[in-house]
Amino acid sequence: MSSDVRIGISGWRYAPWRGDFYPEGLTQKRELAFASRAVNSIEINGSFYALQTPQRYASWGADVPDDFVFSIKAPRFITHVKRLREIEEPLANFLASGLFQLRHKLGPILWQFPPSFTFDATLFDEFLRQLPRDSSGAKRIARHCSARLQQEGYLDIPSGQPMRHAVEIRNVSFLTPAFIELLRHYDVALVVADTAGKWPYVEDLTADFVYMRLHGDKKLYSSGYSAAALERWRERIELWRHGKQPGDAHLVKQRGGSGRRSRDIYCYFDNDVKVRAPYDARHLLEKLGLADALDAVPGRLQEGIPG
Structure with a gap:
């Protein structure tokens, strides 16, 4: 089975x-x-x-090619404000907010937790158990959204x-085997996050x-990535x-996580402050032989100037 490799940017509207x-x-x-x-x-x-x-999700979906994929960053109200407690309605609200208007262009949902959020095995297990595995499950949850979101087509x-x-x-x-085992049990990905x-x-x-x-390997959100x-x-x-792991991988749990012939990849550059993200993403696409299938050439690349 071949893998789907997606390389892109986090957000697109930056002055x-x-x-x-x-x-x-x-x-x-x-x-x-x-x-x-x-x-x-x-x-x-x-x-x-x-x-x-x-309407906004539908508009975004209409603006991109048919084979394009969006990932969606889940609400901080759930992860940062509620901190995973009493999230039944907030989760329903998120799932009823229109993300499925993206249809087949909907990719993974990202759940980012703040630095102050510590690992609680019971709480996290309850959270992962609530996450829908497919759109049918999402629809069952979305029915319980707040009344203000129960508009036509929700x-x-x-x-x-x-x-x-x-x-x-x-x-x-979170750097404990118990956390890794929980994620594997629910087939939830642990983000590989480069944060300088x-x-x-x-x-x-x-x-x-x-x-x-x-996010940047030397300075958070701003440093670019060298060719090396x-x-x-x-x-x-x-x-x-191809289902393999680097020999020098940084692992919490030394065994497990193998046994697959392929894995899809979603990689997003978030070093946007100095306009490095789109160029780094494009250069990585080129290194992977995936850029030729795309239409647009970023500004500085048109002039032959390295990103």
């Missing part, structure tokens, strides 16, 4: 990108259309700050569409896909996509 990654004169309304033809996946992060609408959710979930942790208390050494970096494979977030650094990531992706 410093205009006239740089985005060509001069490109309207903001066309930025998603351009970005989605320069990379093959984008992580939606506006959903982290506030619930989006069915249950316009297709049946039987698989759902994937990934968890990004930022506290060392600020938060834990782990590479345990816990699901049938790998989810990567590259991108080559290292290419090598790791090639191993992971």
Whole structure:
């Protein structure tokens, strides 16, 4: 079985990108259309700050190619405010907010936890158990959303569409085999997060896909990746996509996580402050031989200037 490799960016609407990654004169309304033809996946992060609408998701889905995939960052209200307690209605609200308007372009859901959130095995097990494994399960949960979201079409959710979930942790208390075992039990991916050494970096494979977030290897959110650094990531992706693990992998649990012939890859660059993310994503796509299938060429790459 061949793997699906998605390399992209976290968000796409950034003022410093205009006239740089985005060509001069490109309207903001066309930025998603351009970005989605320069990379093959984008992580939606506006959903982290506030619930989006069915109309907005439908519009985003219409702006991108048919074979494009979005990942969605789940609401911080669940992870940061409620901290996984009494989340039945907030989870229903999220699932009823319109993300299924993306249809087959809907990829994994990212659940990011704050640095102050420590591992509680019982609480986390309860959380993972609540996550829907497919759209049919999501629809059952969405029925319990708050009345304000029960508008026409709020249950316009297709049946039987698989759902994937990934968890990004930022506290060392999660570096325990019990956490890894929980993720594997529920087939939830542990995010490989490069954060310039600020938060834990782990590479345990816990699901049938790998989810990567590259925030910058030297300075968080701003430093770019050198050609050598991108080559290292290419090598790791090639191993992971074929079900293997690097010999120098940073692991919490030394055994397990193998036995698959392939894994899908979702990799998002989040080093956006100095307009490095879109260029790093494009260069990695080129290294993987995936750029030729895309239409748009980012601004500085058109001029032959390294990103």
